[in-house]
Amino acid sequence: MSGPYKISLPFYSALVLAALYGQQVFADETGRDLSGVIGIGLSSAPEFSGSDEDETSIIPIIDLTWRDRYFLNERGLGFYALRNSGPQNLSLGFSVGYDFNERLAEDDARLTGLRDVEAGAFISAHMEFQVGVAAVELEINHGISSDGHEGTRAIVGAEFGRTVGERLQLSAKPFLVWSDASYASAFYGVSGQEAAASSFTAYDAGSGFERVGIELQASYSLTPRTGLFVSVEHSQLLGDAKDSPISFDNAQTGISTGVFFRF
Numbered sequence: 001m002s003g004p005y006k007i008s009l010p011f012y013s014a015l016v017l018a019a020l021y022g023q024q025v026f027a028d029e030t031g032r033d034l035s036g037v038i039g040i041g042l043s044s045a046p047e048f049s050g051s052d053e054d055e056t057s058i059i060p061i062i063d064l065t066w067r068d069r070y071f072l073n074e075r076g077l078g079f080y081a082l083r084n085s086g087p088q089n090l091s092l093g094f095s096v097g098y099d100f101n102e103r104l105a106e107d108d109a110r111l112t113g114l115r116d117v118e119a120g121a122f123i124s125a126h127m128e129f130q131v132g133v134a135a136v137e138l139e140i141n142h143g144i145s146s147d148g149h150e151g152t153r154a155i156v157g158a159e160f161g162r163t164v165g166e167r168l169q170l171s172a173k174p175f176l177v178w179s180d181a182s183y184a185s186a187f188y189g190v191s192g193q194e195a196a197a198s199s200f201t202a203y204d205a206g207s208g209f210e211r212v213g214i215e216l217q218a219s220y221s222l223t224p225r226t227g228l229f230v231s232v233e234h235s236q237l238l239g240d241a242k243d244s245p246i247s248f249d250n251a252q253t254g255i256s257t258g259v260f261f262r263f
Contacts, residue, residue, distance in 0.1 A: 034263075036064035036073075041229070041258020048103040049187050050237060050247030061260055071095070075124050075139070088129040095124045099143060103187055103246075113198025114246070117186045120145020134158040143183070151183025153210070167221045172214060179210040179241075188244035205240040211252070212236055219260075230257040 039061035047055045063073040070079050076097020083091050102119040105111045124141040137159065142152045157175035164170060189205035190198070213235025221227040236242075237250040 033067050034064060036062075037260050037262055038062055038064070039229075039258055039260030041256050043254060043256040045254030045256075046249070046252050047107045049101065049252070050241070050244065050249065051108065052249035053108065059256060059258070061258060075126060075141075076122075078124070088131070091128045093126050095126075097122055097124060097141075099141070099145075099148065102148070108248075110199070110248070111246070113196075114190070114194050114200070116147070117149055118145070118147040120148035122148075131158075134160055149183045149186035151186060152180040153183055154178045157215075167227075169217075169219045169221075171217045173217070174212075174214045175235075176212050177210045177235075179207065181205070181207045184208070184210065184240055188241045188246055190245065200245045203245055205244055208239040210241045211238055213252075225262045226259065227262075228257070228259055231255070 041059045041061055042056065043059050044054050044056045047053050063071075065071050068080075068083055071077075071093065074097070075093070076095040078093050078095025078097075080091055080093045085091070098119065099122045100119045103111070103114075103117045105114060105116055120143060122141045122143045122145075124139060126137065126139040128135060128137050130136070135158070137155075137157045139155045140152065141155075143150045155175060155177050157173045159171055159173040161169065161171035184205035184207060187205075188203070190200045190203040192202050194200065195202040213233060215231060215233040217229065217231045219227050219229040232253070232255050234251070234253045237247055237252065241247060242250045
């Protein structure tokens with residue numbers, strides 16, 4: 001849950017596919033070095049966090065695991081220190097990836113005078129484990145690009161899935177996002193210098209819960225290895241993010257759909 005705007009659909013579409021193949025492991029895949037899902041989709045999501053205008057784009061779907069230890073997915077390139085360990089199937093991973101979440105003045109004329117917050121690299125740690133029927137996920141990521149936000153976010157979610165018949169899979173994942181002051185200031189704050197150059201008054205955005213939301217997913221298997229998916233994510237900005245003059249719409253909704261291939 002990325003995953004919460006420009007990053008939202010690519011981030012969480014990969015999670016959608018991770019859930020799809022993770023819940024359907026084929027017997028003939030046992031022992032394979034490389035396994036996972038690839039595909040392509042179409043997404044419509046807010047131009048930036050807090051935007052009231054949507055952007056439509058083509059998104060690649062990549063979620064690969066090598067020898068059950070190394071991965072390439074929405075979190076980037078990384079490795080598992082633990083993988084499906086113990087009765088709760090505990091997994092712990094670390095990665096380096098690319099954060100597509102950005103806010104550019106060219107996205108909206110109202111942003112003129114504000115500095116651009118560009119996409120950039122980030123480092124991430126995540127933990128996953130099973131609690132009853134829920135797959136709980138906790139992720140902490142930190143931006144490391146000087147032109148980006150250089151902030152830290154923590155995302156916690158719980159996914160509930162169900163199989164209907166032999167082909168249809170449904171899931172719902174509520175999530176909550178916390179961000180530190182660096183992240184909040186970059187995306188929701190207005191410095192004195194920016195206030196002088198723009199139509200906004202100065203605004204200090206601090207750390208706290210940034211948003212709460214839910215992601216609904218559905219996939220339909222056309223064959224044992226191919227299928228279609230659709231994902232709808234809706235979130236509500238909270239706290240300083242909600243009150244920011246740059247947040248033109250506090251309700252953020254994204255939709256993605258596409259085709260995937262398991263191997």
